[in-house]
Amino acid sequence: MSVLADFTARFVAESDDIETPTPGRLVLRRDQLVLVASEDEQLTIPLSSVFDVRTDTVPKVFDPLPGTPITIAVNRAGQKEVILVATDESTIRKFTAILFKALLNGTNATLEHPAKLGGRVLDTTARDSILGVEAGGLTFETGDGPVQITLDSVIDFTRERRTVDGQQRPAVVVDHVRNGDTLTTVASTETTRTLSVLGRYLRREYDKQMQALRELSLSEAETALLTTLYSTGDHSVSLASVLGAEPKRIKQLLQALHENGLIESHDGSPVLTSKGQIVVTQYLERVNA
Secondary structure, three states, rough: OOOOEEEEEEEEOOOOOOOOEEEEEEEEEOOOOOOEOOOOEEEEEEEEHHEEEEEEEOOOOOOOOOOOEEEEEEEEEEEEEEEEEEOHHHHHHHHHHHHHHHHHHHHHEEEEEEEOOOOEEEEEOOOOEEEEOHHHOOEEEEEEEEEEEEEHHEEEEEEEEEEEEOOOEEEEEEEEOOOOEEEEEEEEEEHHHHHHHHHHHHHHHHHHHHHHOOOOOOOOOHHHHHHHHHHHHOOOOOOHHOOOOOOOHHHHHHHHHHOOEEEEEEEEEEEEOOOHHHHHHHHHHHOOO
């Protein structure tokens, strides 16, 4: 059985198997996670029982462990339990990425893409697909070809009950940006467990992007230019005339926004990236409040 990850760590489980913080080995295989404290003391967890994964948090039932933590929630014999693992930050980061891939790759999903384009609802036929997690994105393999969502293009997502393929079912609704346009993709998996894991994965990546944006500082002129690009949506509009600024100044502002990853060029014109859309949306929310 192939091994996906094998490293030393400290861990503790809410169950009776390993109820005190213990140093040992963590071994991840394609269908199970094994915590090995000793030859006589180990805990084997089928990946099919994992329903949540959280990083950088410690459940109240445990004291903190040295290092960077990851919490894995499982359902064993009808009982929900949590397991806390901690080691160095680099190892946890790599392990988390591998674990999400092991949990989600090959998941059957029903897909509506795009369910919306901008604010316009489309009459999109639901398609069967197989989910794959890759570096920086999700790929849904369908009979018509792959549907890809890059994680840095996501501007919002929710978990809700939607009518998918004629049935009310839990789904993940993802808004993401492509070439300046906002697309909405609706995905529903066969189980609430895999949908929960997918939602957690998206939340983790979205929170990273939001943290980076919180550290970003923009001038009033840069914010005004972003808002103008968002509001007009018309590539033929003269930004210099709308903002009352010299073309040279507009060029300098566009360059600064491009370097911060807030705009990109499409068909020779500047359009907002997902980061740019989030910045504008937050700004307008503050103004309207």
